[in-house]
Amino acid sequence: MLGFMFSETNEGDMWFFGKRARKLERESKIVYDFMYHDARRVASFISQMEPGGHLLSMKQSSQEMLSKSNRRLYSGSFSSMFGLKADLEKISGGQSIASFERVYDPLWGNAINFIKYLEGMKLIHESIHNANIGQFVSFSGILKILDLKMLKDAWGMPNVISQIIIGNTSSMTEQQIKENELASDIIKLFPLTLQAYMYEPGENFSASWMNLDPECMVVPADNIIMKYGVTVQGTWKVIGIKDAYVDTVESNDLTFDSIRGRKWEDIASERHSTVIAIFAEILSSMARKGLGRPKIYYGITPILIYREITPNMAE
Known part of the structure; x- marks a missing residue:
């Protein structure tokens, strides 16, 4: 639920995010569109690359002096669906300071940082x-x-x-x-x-x-x-x-053809294995050839x- 408290409009929120959008426009020209994201594996690597381990959440606080025009757009305090909290504090001389606090979910930031880490570490x-x-x-x-x-x-x-x-x-x-x-x-x-x-x-x-x-x-x-x-x-x-x-050489995996006419016990003994393990090996070989990675x-x-x-x- 939104908790905006503006005098007339939501232009104060637009003002804040407009500044952020302009900053992003200067910093980057790429947006990543993920189809597949193994977050657990990314977290396991990030925890080894970051001195403090894997980041679960992040809070950012800042203060900014407001001009009269911006102060008219915004009064009181508010919280938004974007995780932004703000308070307006008046100081001497009739000036005002806006204090902003944002809480981030770093899930997707971790994915992008993971890419940057790998590039920076030449991995x-x-x-x-x-x-x-x-x-x-x-x-x-x-x-x-x-x-x-x-x-x-x-x-x-x-x-x-x-x-x-x-x-x-x-x-x-x-x-x-x-x-x-x-x-x-x-x-x-x-x-x-x-x-x-x-x-x-x-x-x-x-x-x-x-x-x-x-x-x-x-x-x-x-x-x-x-x-x-x-x-x-x-x-x-x-x-x-x-x-x-x-695969550059033929596999020596067992098949039903390779053991036809022989006793399973003899094959198991030769391979230091058991009959049930031999059967599982054959099925695994068939699964790979029929439904798994091509050679x-x-x-x-x-x-x-x-x-x-x-x-x-x-x-």
């Missing part, structure tokens, strides 16, 4: 190809969002599954048909996640794969998909951690996905 690698595992990377390009949870209801539709998973059986052997039917049953066990693909154009082309936490989405994935489909228009930027190279994609843990809004934006 960001602009080339995803040259970065090592565990290092911060920054790259931009074409963004695709894929919500596998949309497939959840499809598993109960035999006709859909037969077309997507099993396929055209006319050219398949009986063994291939059985394997595809098995895959259609097993895939129901796999996690259906929210995923993003980023394609960086140009000579240093790169393709990256990311798992997204739905709770970190500033814009719900449903809204994005209903507006764009899969490919999101515009140029988007990712700041994240590189945690997987492009030719880098693996990225995203922290921020955003675009920069400037006065003269180019496509």
Whole structure:
């Protein structure tokens, strides 16, 4: 609820925020539009970069001498929806001092400061190809969002599954048909996640794969998909951690084909494991191949996905 107390109009509030807007106009020409913001991870890094730890709230106080014209616009005290509190105090000589106090939620400021810290500490690698595992990377390009949870209801539709998973059986052997039917049953066990693909154009082309936490989405994935489909228009930027190279050699992960005709106990003994662990390893390998990161994609843990809004934006 607003608590304005003005003599006639709200022009005093407009006067204060107008000054702030003009100051911002001089200081910066960029506004950040966040699509994805992992606030917990940002907080964990900020707490290591700030001497006092992670900032939860911030209060700013200031005083300003008012002219007669501004004093007529404003009298008494007020608080506003913007977190601004102000008091007018008369001093000797008929002059007045306005005391302003604002309380800020630093959530989004932390995200911007995090970017500045990484740049200032030279922790960001602009080339995803040259970065090592565990290092911060920054790259931009074409963004695709894929919500596998949309497939959840499809598993109960035999006709859909037969077309997507099993396929055209006319050219398949009986063994291939059985394997595809098995895959259609097993895939129901796999996690259906929210995923993003980023394609960086140009000579240093790169393709990256990311798992997204739905709770970190500033814009719900449903809204994005209903507006764009899969490919999101515009140029988007990712700041994240590189945690997987492009696969350059064949994996030695177990598959059902690789153990066919052998005893599970023997395989478990060879790998110093258990039968149930072997089974879980095979399912994990199938999940990655069927629904996870493609072999030719880098693996990225995203922290921020955003675009920069400037006065003269180019496509």
